Amino acid sequence: MGADGKLYTLAEVAEHNHSKDCWLVIHGKVYDVTKFLEDHPGGDDVLLSATGKDATDDFEDVGHSSSAKAMMEEFYVGNIDSSTIPTKVKYTAPKQPHYNQDKTSEFIIKLLQFLVPLLILGLAVGIRFYTKSASA
Known part of the structure; x- marks a missing residue:
């Protein structure tokens, strides 16, 4: 696809969320993985479920090989505007009476x-x- 370095919002990336047009956000970069859906070892459902959000944690939790990471460059379409990604909210337990x-x-x-x-x-x-x- 080429590395044009275009900046996308998360809303723009989230529109590409089906098997005919699937984009992912991983490590601040946007990838069009539509052509890779059938070849993905984990199946296309794994990739489709990661659309519309920052999929970095999902990607890292699996432990992809260095060759898999190198392969990603051919699917690169641009960067994500990080200000459009919601920040993670830290869980705070509700206050409870002294036990x-x-x-x-x-x-x-x-x-x-x-x-x-x-x-x-x-x-x-x-x-x-x-x-x-x-x-x-």
Whole structure:
């Protein structure tokens, strides 16, 4: 296609998103990979799913060979205007209330609050039956 060095916006590149016309953005460069779709070892779906965004991370995650990277130059059509690519938003977890890691002591207190009155009641009933049966 030739290295004319034209500057494209992401919106312009995103218009080329089907099997008859497929462009990708990788490392700030725009590539027309339409002719390569059938020959791509990962299948054409992989390339088609990478249209309309910066596909650099997808490209690098696969670990392409140096010959594959050299082959890309024949598909180069220009550069991407980086100001048109949305910046990645860092995930921030929502604020949560403080977590008390020592729940054991709280559990023991609640358990004792339940068991101690039962123990006292049982002891009182037991003493009453014992004194009744001892006097009879």
